[in-house]
Amino acid sequence: MNSSLQDKARELLDGNARRGSGYYYVSPSRRKYPHQWSWDSSFHAIVNCRMGRVDLARDEVSTLLSKMLPDGTLPHIILHDRGLVSPAGRAFRKYYWPQPDRSPLVQPPVVALAVREIWQKGEDIGFLRETLPLLESHFEWLGTQRRFGNSNLVSIFSPWECGLDHKPGFDRLMGKLARLPFGLYIALYTSERRLARLNFDSAEIVSRGYFNVREVLFNTVYALGLEALGTMYSVIGEGSKAEHFRVRGENVGKAILEECYDSASGLYFDIDVRTGKLIPEPSISCLMPIALGGMPKQGCEALVRHLTNPDEFWLRYPIPSVPKSSRHFQPEAQRYLWRGPTWINTNWLIMEGLKRHGYYELADAVAQSSRELVERSGFWEYYNPLTGEGGGEKDFGWSTLAAIM
Numbered sequence: 001m002n003s004s005l006q007d008k009a010r011e012l013l014d015g016n017a018r019r020g021s022g023y024y025y026v027s028p029s030r031r032k033y034p035h036q037w038s039w040d041s042s043f044h045a046i047v048n049c050r051m052g053r054v055d056l057a058r059d060e061v062s063t064l065l066s067k068m069l070p071d072g073t074l075p076h077i078i079l080h081d082r083g084l085v086s087p088a089g090r091a092f093r094k095y096y097w098p099q100p101d102r103s104p105l106v107q108p109p110v111v112a113l114a115v116r117e118i119w120q121k122g123e124d125i126g127f128l129r130e131t132l133p134l135l136e137s138h139f140e141w142l143g144t145q146r147r148f149g150n151s152n153l154v155s156i157f158s159p160w161e162c163g164l165d166h167k168p169g170f171d172r173l174m175g176k177l178a179r180l181p182f183g184l185y186i187a188l189y190t191s192e193r194r195l196a197r198l199n200f201d202s203a204e205i206v207s208r209g210y211f212n213v214r215e216v217l218f219n220t221v222y223a224l225g226l227e228a229l230g231t232m233y234s235v236i237g238e239g240s241k242a243e244h245f246r247v248r249g250e251n252v253g254k255a256i257l258e259e260c261y262d263s264a265s266g267l268y269f270d271i272d273v274r275t276g277k278l279i280p281e282p283s284i285s286c287l288m289p290i291a292l293g294g295m296p297k298q299g300c301e302a303l304v305r306h307l308t309n310p311d312e313f314w315l316r317y318p319i320p321s322v323p324k325s326s327r328h329f330q331p332e333a334q335r336y337l338w339r340g341p342t343w344i345n346t347n348w349l350i351m352e353g354l355k356r357h358g359y360y361e362l363a364d365a366v367a368q369s370s371r372e373l374v375e376r377s378g379f380w381e382y383y384n385p386l387t388g389e390g391g392g393e394k395d396f397g398w399s400t401l402a403a404i405m
């Protein structure tokens with residue numbers, strides 16, 4: 001690990017930190033994203049933990065979980081400080097959100113990985129006992145409110161929920177509006193408004209045939225989270241729960257491998273639940289199952305071939321959010337996100353997967369390239385995979401993951 005990079009990471013996380021009565025979190029960026037985002041916060045906590053700042057990690061995760069709804073929904077955005085919201089923003093959110101201070105949508109449940117990390121570094125059994133029931137309630141909510149039919153996979157109701165907001169595979173599903181310039185933004189807000197009108201009632205949303213996708217990155221993180229729950233329940237001596245979550249995690253992993261697999265390409269694609277069909281649009285999500293413990297050798301090899309192909313994902317600064325071979329590939333983010341640039345959080349997830357399956361050299365190459373990106377350009381929201389130039393927001397929280405890679 002590089003200590004000067006860690007110094008810079010600490011400085012950034014402290015600069016983006018926000019404290020108030022009863023809360024502490026690190027905002028993704030100071031200007032555009034001043035609030036708390038679920039998966040961003042979980043990544044910040046992981047970085048803080050690995051840099052020995054377990055208390056900060058614990059506070060950030062506790063703040064996040066304290067805003068969980070009684071039914072187990074873990075909001076994707078939380079507004080702790082009303083002062084940071086303009087009156088227009090407040091009015092706007094009122095139109096979409098049943099509760100003015102938190103989004104009714106969710107994000108990939110990286111939080112379980114953050115809690116496991118806090119446990120591993122701090123060994124605070126009290127924290128584990130307090131936190132596990134909250135995590136459990138969120139994972140139960142996902143397994144009941146977002147699981148439909150015979151599949152073990154869970155659904156997202158908005159592209160925002162997978163965190164890869166504008167990835168090209170969703171275009172067709174977002175309707176005609178999305179084809180207008182900036183239309184995807186309009187389509188996203190329109191679709192959230194439709195969900196709000198149904199009070200975010202899962203059964204109603206499904207029966208109306210709205211956006212309903214079994215997204216690969218989301219489900220991979222869900223499987224990893226279930227596995228982490230299993231490990232943590234076993235630590236506190238709750239054997240039957242440990243077994244329950246371990247088996248559930250394995251079953252979700254198996255379902256990804258079976259249901260999302262496209263034999264023609266060897267990639268894993270999202271499923272449009274309305275038609276039951278795969279959405280064959282390559283993106284970084286397709287590689288995510290490398291993080292699953294149950295991924296067989298052959299499957300790993302196929303993913304590694306795609307990852308290391310210079311016409312697809314192995315560009316000067318891997319790993320682009322969309323492969324170069326895609327007609328949607330745009331190395332510089334233009335109006336939409338996640339259509340080509342390299343993001344450090346997805347690099348970290350894939351690097352961990354590569355290590356898990358023994359691809360140490362490749363994992364190291366991803367780590368080195370990620371560190372090079374932040375060393376030469378600073379901690380940007382994302383990077384041009386061809387030139388390494390940073391884009392989007394500057395001093396971006398989760399890009400500090402590079403310092404622990």
Ligand code: GLC
Nearest residue numbers: 028033037040163164165337
């Ligand atoms: C963008 C990203 C999303 C992230 C949020 C805050 O919307 O697409 O994944 O959580 O910004 O950083």
